[in-house]
Amino acid sequence: MSLLSTVTFYVSLLLIGHAGFSSFEFHQLAKKINISDPQLPRDIKYESYLGLILFIISAFLAFTKLTYLPLRYDNQSTKQVLSQGQYLKETPFNKATNVDNMIGNDANGEVNFMTSFIDISAKRAQFKKSLSN
């Protein structure tokens, strides 16, 4: 939630709350002076409408752009946050895979990397060697 949306959200809550309180007060008053069919004053109506509109605007302002981290960090840019400047994910397959390509992901990696057939002993020996250097 950005600062603007938070501010708008609280202002809208204040307006709706105030409109509700005013309406309650008006009806109490109407009872006391015996008005049979009380009409809510316009300012209270407008205040509640404005509160609702601001509430909706704050909800829209709260949307943030989708961000991703690259799966493999290269040496120059550690933890550089990537974004396509979009609020929602793409639905067509050929465009949805763009995110995978950007962050270096392969959705079918479980098959394509043939992970069941990794030679664990060789990998351990190789890692030990390269980390001790």
Add this chain to the structure above:
Amino acid sequence: MSNDVVRDRFLAIMQSKLYTQFNAEETAKLHGELSVFLQYNEVSIKETDYLSLCEMLFYLCVYLSKDVDAQIIYNSLRDRLGENSAKLQVMNATLLQINENDTIASKYLEKLIRDSYEYDSDSRSYLIVAKKLLSLKIGKLSNENEILKELISLVEKFPLDAELWCYMGEIYWKMGQLSRSIYCFEEVLVIMPFNYVIFSRIAELYYYKARRLDKGKQKMEESLNKGLKNALRSGELSESYLKGWSLVATISKLLGDKKDVLNVATKRLVEISKISNEKDKITAEYILDQLSLKK
């Protein structure tokens, strides 16, 4: 940076099993980051996410020879889930493999298959255990023909497993039998028709076949055309897949009479060199330079 972005990164690495492709430094770094993340977020993330990240941490520990840590993770998962899950049995076999030796691990898995999986209707678990057993056997075999023999007998039992076909394709590729390798990868596509990585792998193999094996212009062009079709399908499925478009550009340039296709590929490569990640940007620019295509 929000916690969700970090969690999504870990989960993406777990689901795609990309950690198996990391080098030693990357693995050590990922292990450090993931241990800290799990320590502070055990409660705040979903249980399924937590358990799958624990599985990844287990294998990272195994790769980095942190055997005690791996044993602790296995024990905590076993206490929580019981011993009857195929994934845990594979983890146990991995521990036996590193603490004892391959023979003891193989015997453990063979006993499991003999006693229960051979008669159970749980073919998915059987496959997971059988693949681990096969990988242990492969470690001892030196000859590719022997590996293929073992592999084919398992494929006959499980003809719908894409990973087995994929591995068989790689073995045939190592042996230089490109037509057979292509056949295996095409079988993968029958099982996973939207796997654009495999489409471009087939295109690559057709390209090698045309350059190395095919004699005569007609045969060569036939292979290149088949390769181009596969590369184009890969590009159709993924708009910014660098390997697919690079192959489209390379093959269409070689064929000479595919100007339109070459233009589309150049356009895509230029796009990738602008919007993708750093590594892909540099690679795309390099390919454009190598093929002397105008930007």
